[in-house]
Amino acid sequence: MDKICVVIPTYNESGSIGRVVGEIRQSCPGADIVVVDDGSSDGTKQITEATGCTVISLCANLGIGGAVQAGLMYAVSKGYKLVVRMDGDGQHDPGYISGLCGIIEDGGADIAIGSRYVNHSGYQSTRTRRAGIRFLSFIISRLCGADIKDVTSGYWAMNGRAAEHLSENYEQDYPEPEAILSSVSAGYRIVEVPVEMRGRTSGKSTIDIKRSLYYMIKVTFSLLFAKLNLKGERHAVR
Amino acid sequence: MLSVRFRLVLVMTVIIYFALLYGLIRRKRLLLKYALIWIGIGLVFTMLIAFPWILVNGAHLIGIYLDINFLFLLMIGLLMIITMSLTIIVSRLNDTNKKLVQKTAILEAEIEKLKGNM
Numbered sequence: 001m002d003k004i005c006v007v008i009p010t011y012n013e014s015g016s017i018g019r020v021v022g023e024i025r026q027s028c029p030g031a032d033i034v035v036v037d038d039g040s041s042d043g044t045k046q047i048t049e050a051t052g053c054t055v056i057s058l059c060a061n062l063g064i065g066g067a068v069q070a071g072l073m074y075a076v077s078k079g080y081k082l083v084v085r086m087d088g089d090g091q092h093d094p095g096y097i098s099g100l101c102g103i104i105e106d107g108g109a110d111i112a113i114g115s116r117y118v119n120h121s122g123y124q125s126t127r128t129r130r131a132g133i134r135f136l137s138f139i140i141s142r143l144c145g146a147d148i149k150d151v152t153s154g155y156w157a158m159n160g161r162a163a164e165h166l167s168e169n170y171e172q173d174y175p176e177p178e179a180i181l182s183s184v185s186a187g188y189r190i191v192e193v194p195v196e197m198r199g200r201t202s203g204k205s206t207i208d209i210k211r212s213l214y215y216m217i218k219v220t221f222s223l224l225f226a227k228l229n230l231k232g233e234r235h236a237v238r
Numbered sequence: 239m240l241s242v243r244f245r246l247v248l249v250m251t252v253i254i255y256f257a258l259l260y261g262l263i264r265r266k267r268l269l270l271k272y273a274l275i276w277i278g279i280g281l282v283f284t285m286l287i288a289f290p291w292i293l294v295n296g297a298h299l300i301g302i303y304l305d306i307n308f309l310f311l312l313m314i315g316l317l318m319i320i321t322m323s324l325t326i327i328v329s330r331l332n333d334t335n336k337k338l339v340q341k342t343a344i345l346e347a348e349i350e351k352l353k354g355n356m
Contacts, residue, residue: 036343054347054351055347055350056343056344056346056347057343057346057347058339058340058343059339059342059343060335060339062336062339062340066336066339066340069340070339070340070343070344073340073344074344074347077344172332172336
């Protein structure tokens, strides 16, 4: 198997990042871990550096999309053929990394998304959030025909080409749904792979009730605009 | 028709406006690139003071009874254009800023690695 680069965006995850890195090393001993610290103030950077993995420390808070994008840029510049992007809060079980990457390596897809809603087991999030995710999933399927259920999952594995595409096209905040739309529209094949997610082990989710509304409005609009943009580009090519 | 007194007030305002603008640009507190839109707006007002019939006819054309109301409408419109241009500039800055932060962080990580190898 090609060498795997695991990109982990963090923002104030000092309570969990050490364990996450340890778990990845256990289940994927060969993987290179790149932690992108998005300007944490709780010592996440120091803790991560102590584990010996590569730390890309952003000097200003860019939002999760900006952090992931930096990690992807790094992975692409190093020529990795397999890139995994997962959260630093412990919700994603590293045990699935090899499975996700296996699908990419076999050529079954360019992007494999770890999904909570294929088998409906493990942590399923709250009822309102699930409704929001279903709504976004519906919009995405309408816009590009992709049938992805867990459109906000941050657990992705991808090949080098897809990583390069995403390193150039990635929204700064709440990027996942639009990343699906842009990848599918650019011709990349996405599959959803059932995974079980865990509840957070520490820290607080960055998405509270107040931001949920903003999330839905922002993502819905940005999906629609992205679609219009894609149409415009195709038109221009003709 | 605008009253003579009001036109005088407008003349004074435009003179002060241009003086301020000139001072800011000369001291490089305002980049000429971004000042162009302000200069353009100043010129629009100069035109309106010099040829008030533009205002009268314009108001008539779009069905506004008082030309002064047309003037206010115009000012609001121009302000919105300025605000929009500011938002565009901020968005562009946000983008360059993001790229800078990402690049410096990646470079920093590379340097740390090189240091470790030495």
